[in-house]
Amino acid sequence: MRKQLAVLMGAALLVAGASGTAFPVKSAYAAEIGTTTTSVEGSAGTTADTQSGASTAGAAVSYNTLLLNNWLGKLDIHTQAAAGTNSEDFQNALASGATLTTASKLNPSDLIDKLKTMFAEDMAGEVQSGNLSAPEAAALEETAYPRIADLVSSGWSTDSQTAVIQTNGAAIIHSHLSTIADDASLPSGIGTIELRKALRSGKSLVDASGMDASALSDALTALLNQDLEAAVKNGTLPSDQLEKAEKDGASALWDAANTPGYDSATTPWMEQYGQRLLADVLDPSSIVQKAATIAGKDIDDVHSALLAGQSLSTIAGMSEADLTSQLTADVNDALEHEWEAGNLSVQLLTKLEQNSADALQKAVDQNGLGTQTAAGTSNPALAAESIRSVVENIADYAGVAVSDLRGKLADGQPLVNATSVDPAELTSMLQSRVDTFLDTAVQNGWLTQEDEQPTKTEAYGLLNAAITNSNYKATMDTKQYLTDRLNRIVDDAADVMETKSADSADATQTKSDDLLKIMASGKSLQQAVGIDADSLLIKLLRHTNEEINGFVADGSLSEQDAAKLKQDYASAVTKLLSNN
Structure with missing residues (x-):
């Protein structure tokens, strides 16, 4: 299980919500929360001025x-x-x-x-x-x-159906800057990894490729212009922006190709991917397994010794420095592989390697690594969120309509008496749903492993009150909800694109990790998913609208607040998909 680590990044971070998830200040989405539109779409919607596929400047998208x-x-x-x-x-x-x-x-x-x-x-x-x-x-x-x-x-005619989301030409340029070594390998005939290594050693891409600067620049610019022209053709890049984008792109590519030691920018997506990589390789169970392999020890014997309070270096019979060095080399090999694949910048790679070395040194010296549960604290926001769908969960389990269950709640019946399901069975089922949600929260990095059990305990208390008290209404903090949805945009994208059953939490998590890996290499969210921005946007909005309308039906949210929340979310996601 992925464990969130406090040592992950040295850069300034923005804690974007009470869920505790940290994101880079330069985040293309979390930082937009304070600047989303304040216009309120009425409960009936404001669609009167919308044309059949055209998006006017400044028009609200919903x-x-x-x-x-x-x-x-x-x-x-x-x-x-x-x-x-x-x-x-x-x-x-x-x-x-x-x-x-x-x-x-x-x-x-x-x-x-x-x-x-x-x-x-x-x-x-x-x-x-x-x-x-x-x-x-x-x-x-x-x-x-x-x-x-x-x-x-x-x-x-189909030709008149213009895309709603207009692509920012700078985003296409950025994508090509991120993959400039890949693009240069085509005309130069030199492998991408060799080009990356040459850049890392301080050479320019022109020197590394062995090509004339103008010839290489022309080849790189031609690849960029193909994508810019394709964006104009499919209606996602306004034609009046093409000339400027081509000019800006050619200049940026020329500078990058001639810069000694050029390093691709560390994007928020790349940084998130790096955090997930580091969390996986520094998970205590992973460290213990690798240490046992290095020392040639049986893993069960290592676990027994850890339970007895010994440190890994003592168990391995090695000095702290030697064991740390070998563990660090193993982790660095994995990180270097990600850099070679273009998923990490040199700057981020260096930061991750330093952080992993520091964390491994502490782990090797720690008595009973992984066997002692640190005292954590509950995360109230996630505890409340874990039971937010209690009415829908009960209706689904009991095979009754959600509207019927809500009707019984309105009549004053507690949820535990609103169905024919045995109360003990109902409680067990709902606690299982809480467990699954919070386990996923730990996997995704929304919740630390130390805080999981205290959060479950609080959630169980909220759950008991929800099903036994009359007139239950789910708690709803619109600002927190908006923050969570934007912070979890990759996970939500994986969820709306997932075709497996709703119980396939592991499959969805794998899909989320895969998407983030593709985005770390310079692709946009919609490119990672494999559909156009408009199609992804409508899937995300449909998913969120369904939840928000459920809050209104539960009486947890007014129609007016729901309309504003929908519009704020739509505006923020539209901006993200246009610029990422």
Whole structure:
């Protein structure tokens, strides 16, 4: 199990929330919490000015607007379904310039009525799923109907469906700067690792590649421009920004290629990945296993000696310096491999190696390493979060509708009496859910291992009160919730993209680690996930909206506060996906 370590990073950190997770000050997302939009989307949503796929400067993005854009963007598919016409004939007609009405062979009023009905049915499904509130769905219908009529009458084409999230050209340039050694290996014929090593030794990329500076710069710039032009073509980079991005990119690549000892920037994603790497290799169980291997000792004998209070150096029969040196070399090999793969900058690698050496020296000298539980303290925010879905968990386990359970709560019944499930069985199930949540929190680094048991104890007390007291309402701190969601954006992205069962916590964690590794190498979150930014955004907003609407249904959050929370989250994530 991953253990959060206090020695991980020497840089200044920003503790972004009560969950205790620390992030770099330069974080592209945690630092935005204080600057997110303060505009409040009313409970019915503010989608009236949204076009079918276009995003105007400064316009608020929300799940509602994205949902409408998505639906209108597939108007050809909806029209074909409404008409029940042959797919090939329909698409050929559209390709030839026919309108939706002509291609469908329906008169305009009939087609518009059918499309309106289909939209209303889809919105009802969104309400049923908890992604929209009833007022939001009604507002979307009011907005969508004239847009449908206009698109049917005036013409519709896939070319007019512009992406909502506009890419920052600087983000594409940064990605190429991060992978400049990889890009240079193509025209130079020299392996990426050899180029990285040459840079680390103080050479410039021009010298390391053996190419003429202009020729190398032209090759690197051509690769960048391909991506910039592709972004313009797919509608994610405004065409009026292309010329400046190409000019800025060419200048940045020239400087990087001619800089002796050029080192890629240490990004927040890279730093997070480094923290996770260090937490894994410095986990006590990992250190003990490696020490046993180095000393040629049976692992069970080592554990017994540790339980008796001995130190690893005594058990190994080695000096502290010798054992620390060998353990450090083993850890450094793993970190060096990550650097060679382009997942760490030289600056971060050096920092991680120093921190690991310091931590290993202390571990080798510690009596009973890993056998003594440090006195921790409860994390109230995570304790409360661990039982936040208690109503949904009970409804799922008991096989009843959440709305029915909420109705019984409104009538004054305690949760323990609201189903036919035996109270002891119900409590055991819910405590198991708490355990799973907090175990994941430790794995993800949101909670220290020392604090896990005290937090579980507090959570069990909150759980008992929640199921036995009448008129239960989940506690909800909107600022904390927003902080948590932004800090856990990679984990949430892994969660919304995960196709396995909801119980596959380990699979989701592995996916989260994999995503962070890809992002550490210079890729964006959407590139790591493998879908476009708009598609990822709507998945993240759908996931969050469902939770927030549940808080409203539970009576834990007002419609007005929920609307502001949704908009603030949407604004922050949109900015992140545009700039990361």
